[in-house]
Amino acid sequence: MNDKISSKIDPLLLLGVERADKEDIKSLRAVKDKLPSVKSLHPGIQSLQRNMSETNLKRFLRTDKVSVMVATTDNKSVAKVVADNKGTYNELTSNKMLIRIPRAALMNLAQCAEISYVEASTRLELHCDAAHRSTGLIVNNQRTVPQTGKGVLVGIIDSGIDTNHEAFKKDGKTRIVEYWDQIRNRRYKSDQIDQGKATESPDTVGHGTHVAGIAAGNGSGSEGNIYQGVAPEADLAVVKTTMETGDIAKAIKDIFKLADKRKQPCVINLSLGGHFGGHDGTTIAERAIDQLSGPGKLVVVSAGNENQKPIHAGTILPKEQPEPVRWVADFELRPGKYDGQVLGYMALQVWYHHEDDLTVQLRSPNGELFTAPMGIEKDQYHVSVKHEKAHYSNDNVVTIQVITLPLPQLLSGWSLIVTESTPGGVRVGSVHAWILSRSFGRFTGGNSTSCLVGMPGTAYSAITVASYATRKEWDSQSLTDLHMNLEAMNLEDISYFSSEGPTRDGQNKPEIAAPGQYLISTLSSAAPPMELPMEYRVKDINYVALQGTSMAAPYVTGALALLLEKDGTIDWSEAKRRLIKSARLDTHSGPCWNPRWGYGKIDVEKLLTIEPT
């Protein structure tokens, strides 16, 4: 390439020129490497240089036309060159033009004597969030779908919301139609929110504000609205919850009732979970979700972040063995503060099929065996073992509780022992045990990475979401880490923490994977640095980078808001069908369904093209 000509072209565009010439990713990569050091470049190019993975390069290659701004000495002559090269133009001033032209013709433009410089138009800068590029919502910095969530109610049941954040306003008025603070038992209508009354119920955790921004923030406060959520024109109904399942069920009912009153379809996001119950969708709380969901009423739940947390042990016991079958799972307690006292506390449940005849025992570190029903109080610890039949599934559940003094010899060395009670007692043989909270301790033997989707993610009607990675860098507010770069992360791969399915009864959950690591979204002004450290806060703006299936779920919530805008009568089974049919598979996901990815990556553009059954 002639150096004089190439010097007239913005380096960002130069990449495209090379592509048009050579159609070769390797040579394009070489050009990229030759660019000046990152810090001296325009932010858009910095972003490109840092983030340009092979996938991005391929996407870049597919771009047929580019928009450029040119400085001219004669617009008319330039207009002719544009027309000759099958481009279009707008005259901005007497010596500035906005031109859209095939990328391959850029050199012809640069060769034009009447043009002094060809610059990438702002639309060419990679200014959308990485997640949207991955899901096909944004291609070439433009939304690929006309839907924006308009006329749809998005429900967020979480830690609350920063009602003052510009991303939740339109023309200075709030887009939050109702905000219910369950903790203080206060409700705020939109006019009260506009009067500033809802600031009495701030989001001091910052989780809910971030989640709401992913689903429905409009990106205000970020340059070019780059951190816009998926459904930026949806209405919002927010509940600051106590986190208790009973109150969450009430909140779901309340939001759906509000949607009915407003004659709007509605999708509710639950970025929370726990590990009690049979992990089969049969807790009363989960059945309440099934009961409340219906046409135009959807509930999205995060799968959970327990993938590398040893809180589940499980096995399939072999049938028809000559000797009674026996399985052991060891666990240890983690000392914690309970009601102001430091103690070891463990609560776990063992579940097995109603046709199996098994005995579950607890063995203490000094070898004592406890069998249900039993409540034992020793000098240094208390044990209770309780056997019940679960009402809904009729399966067996043994609930074990251990409370000990925080002495090292009493914190480790505990075991669950499951044995066949009678010959032929193993008929199904599936045994699962869950520690109800990871803060209680961990299994040290018998661990299993499957069946880690938490409740209410195991609810039948819930659309359950896994997380994959789309971002590992941002400029932060931290004084020590100005530029965060999590180099070890594999973009487009499943998040290490994303909980694996299926459910205990074999349902294919999670159903779908969405960007959840890291997502930049709205920052609550009330969240202290202890909750959201400075290195995760994005430089100069009220946005923060967070990770978790908590972030992946609202991405799907936003996408379903777009779907409901198109067809407000869709129910959960149809929503799942369309998500599954449109899901994207790649080398990371492999064949799907699989327990990490569900049916694959969400593809928002395709989701909105799937025809009804």
Next chain:
Amino acid sequence: MTNSLKKFLESRDKDKDGRPKKLKVLVTLKVSHPDKKSLKRLKEIGLSVEDIIDHIVIGSIAADKEEALKADPLVSEVERSQKLDFTS
């Protein structure tokens, strides 16, 4: 049993004033859409009803009344409301 363990066990189901703690519960009934009579019965047992979703009743009850609620012929299941965690 050591004092600290005893104190913890005793305080688990009691509030600061030593009264039985109020538990939030989800209850399924053997009837859907409970009528006035059923609701009156639940109130007599000690359940203060907060919301109803078909045959599911959400309410709160003193810890020492939980067993009586479970044993009532009107009631199918009683599930303690559980505290969930954020998944981030």
